[in-house]
Amino acid sequence: MPPPPSPPSAALLYAPDGYDTSRPRLMGRHAAGEGFLIGLVRHAGFERMVALTRGEADAEAFRRHVATLGAAAPAEAIPDNELQRLAGIGCLMLPGPGLGEHAWRRRRIGPATAWSLVGVTHTIASAGAMDSILDSLVAPVQPWDAIVCTSEPVRGAVRRLLEMQGGYLARRLGATRIEGPALPVIPLGVDCAALAPDPRARAEWRARLELREQDVAVLHHGRLSFHAKAHPLPMFLALGRAAAKAPPGARVVLILSGWFADETQRRAFHEQAKAVAPHLEICLVERPETGTTLRNAADIFTLLSDNVQESFGLAPVEALAAGLPVVGTDWDGLKDTIRHGETGYRVPTTLGGPMPDLAERHDAGFDSYDSFIAGVAQFTAVDVPAAEAAFAALIADPVMRRAMGAAARRDALARFDWPVVIGQWRALWAELARLRREARAERAAPLRGEARVPHRPDPSILFAHYPTRRLAPETRLMLPPGEDAAAVLVRLRAYAGLPGAAPRRDLLPSMDSIQAALEVLEQGPATAARLSAELQPLRAWRMNRSLAWLLKLDLLRLADG
Template sequence: MSIPAAAALLYAPDGYDTSRPRLMGRHAAGAGFLGGLIRHAGFDRLVALTRKPADATAFRAQVAELGAQVPVQTLADAEFPRLAETGCLMLPGPDLSSFAWQRRRMAPAHGFSLVGITHTIASASAMDSIAELLQSPVQPWDALVCTSSAVRAAVQRLWQGEGAWLARRLGATRIEGPALPVIPLGVDAEALAPDPAARAEWRQRLGLEPLDIAVLHHGRLSFHAKAHPLPMFLGLARAAAAAPAGARVVLILSGWFADATQRRAFTEMAKALAPDLTIRLVERPETNTTLRAAADVFTLLSDNIQESFGLAPVEALAAGLPVVGTDWDGLKDTVEHGVTGFRVPTLLAGPMDDLAARHDGGQDPYDHYIAGVAQFTAVDVGAAEAAFAALIGDAGLRARMSAAARARAVAVYDWAAVIGQYRTLWAELAKLRASGRGERGARLRGEDPVPRRPDPSGLFADYPTRRLAPETRLRLAPGLPDAAAAVARLKAIAAIPGGAARPDLMPGATAFAQMLAGLEAGPASAGTLVAALPPSAAARCFRALAWLVKVDVLRLEE
């Protein structure tokens, strides 16, 4: 049974495209969320806010490809207030602020919620977006979903620093951001289920023997932005040297190198640190690869602040693979130590305020910044070796952890469970909107809704000699005996290229004629000329009077 749509998506193809050459976690997460929404939300329609007509077309095409069986509705920017019909706008990142200001300008704050999500929070732009949530008109019924408890702690730490500054600088006494629920990314557990046929096919393609133990590392192959491979090469090579008789340990490196520097680094480190370890490289595997089926263990020894959740380990859990991961960011939540795999301890050095300063000042680009932090983040090589050795040497342990991994993924990380958490969140936010709880910083009568983007006719009021006011008296320009002659002149001027720089902002000829008719009997005030017009047209027509003066259809009556 379908239910009314409780959320709309902000949709642009970039956020949901997994076919791109440089695939990032946020792209896979976006596409996964859209698929999960289609399969498990139970909505009577799929709604998207799109900024361009081409995006609306792309949304319809993508949801059709994903098998959507319900109607599709797209809203343009001008229809922003109609988001109240669903109650929530889901954003693909942490930038709630710009949409909160847009809501303040165009729609009642209680009309709908804004819900963003964290991916990486290490970039300057992401940190700025998070900090700005303390100053923008977000409300108690808005939320920033944190994909892990570690990310939530980092967001709160950012807010503590920003809040302390606002309190000292401005005397602020109430500093509040949106809600910070922790909801993980999801996977399609059914699609990732262990597949014996795929296992046989891949192991044959990779030249693996029945007794071989394959350890898979899948994702971006980047020593500075994902996981430095040294702990993996050293730990796995040492564990492989002590493998049971007849068992060969094979490392499957699957993914993509950003450039030749990364390729050379992985190649040279493998030769230097693990010369006897058998390695199979599978570059740029197909989308939705079944390569996981070939493996017996998955590993990701992440040491990078660019990481915030770690989707690949959860996909591995769903495929029934024990995970050897680091005790780091989202892996702290996803890998149950000793149950579904092992978490290897990590060590973060400091201080590194000089790195933050260099990145903030533009001396270090983002990649250099995260590379610097990663350089001073250590992964316990001995613990990694012990984890690999335990799984390599004990088939029974691998089997128990495999079953536990699969069960946990189905129960906690399948999109059915994750979308269920979102449905609960949407319902909770809807209750807050309906509760009558006061709006933070409610707009006052006559106040600019967006202080940083005020009405230019007010902001620049000291530029002109005078401002057009309702009491400003106007008359027809010399040589124009009546309204018909005035309309003919303005039409002629409007037809000249550049005569009206923004004709889309002008009233129609009928409205002009109605206003100008009020001057046939003599001068009249601007307020009088628009008084008989519908309120929806009066403001547009009032300011158009200045254009009529500009093109000498009207003159000021001194």
């Protein structure tokens, strides 16, 4: 009998936007998010699926989403204002690399050893993504927190970013220790079973696209964007030349599959192909359905990425799982995923420079993010002769295509299938839990009496120089002369009914708590501490600060002047 499932060791920060692949402008992070949720549902072995959600609408969306994925375990949503419940789970998984906001929130409510925070990289090229990564150097991020990098090249870029900012902070502040989060490498996963080669789907798609059995179909699938994904000129040049040298009877067809952002992109692809590869046959399959089986029509997959927007490249991994050899660039995550000469070919790339002006213009707001990444891509070269040679070798040798495709499928099963990838996540959760258990103390733990979140301090402390005095626990209060508790209560109810008398009525104590305090004052002046002494801590907080509101309405007076 199999062992019982383990209790959850991680909860997911869930907002529907991060996991929706039905949207018209589908991005890699959406596909990665939903894929990860599918992997968790099917392979994590949780007794219950837990998400941290903001609002009941998101909670219901989470429960509905995991139900549609066939979750056997019940779904539970923790409201965002009950963050302390994460202590019973051990880890909060975030949909991006930013740990800072959640590290500060954790610090507000309890010990940092209560749970770990784990983010994950998607694109790291945007100013917002860079800032969220760098925030981990000043936020109370701990050694048992992590930013998961989806490839070694991404980890190298994240580490370089942290080291550069860390060096500045050390010189600026005289710091002797600059610590960031752990940076483990875990790739994105795919459902290899769903992507298995399907002869029936191959026959249907090739008939639909009018491809003969001897034709060689090369698939490019994803966003069709020259500025934000992969400039198509190197692909058109290399494939057009390789197609012209194809063996007799081997017609080469490029299947362009995906979605154009706008008409500018559509026109650019069309005109570039016509100008540099006029004899290359191109079949456009625009906006294929989610979960398309179109890969089965292809004999080769290609993505000649040249863009810093890219960080992993999920489509090439899906192609490997579908048993296709991949011609990709030696760039970002493709360095990790394509085994050169075994599962495909990696085409060399050359990055130009320097480009500090591009970073400066984007940072200052003169250039949009799209303009920034387009500029970097413009100065990134793809080795067209090497790409031509890779295409030509595969076009000419069907035996090699089949052998590489079989190796690609085996490699995907061994490295990128969701059970394998979720196993790496489970190992990470266990390691972070060990670090929490063995931790002697939180790094830079707050001192007694110190603001737990110094950049968002208690306003009654920050603005202590504004008033004449502060209402302190030892402040003595009394009823107005000539009034008893009942008379004050009558006035209180009358004032409370006036529009705007209590703009944040939700922050006030109950009327019963106020009445009890007034009855204490019938015996004579008393300190603020005495008036809340019988209340639970949270209710005492409410009473202590609300005494100032009662003073504002002249329902109480200061006993000492």
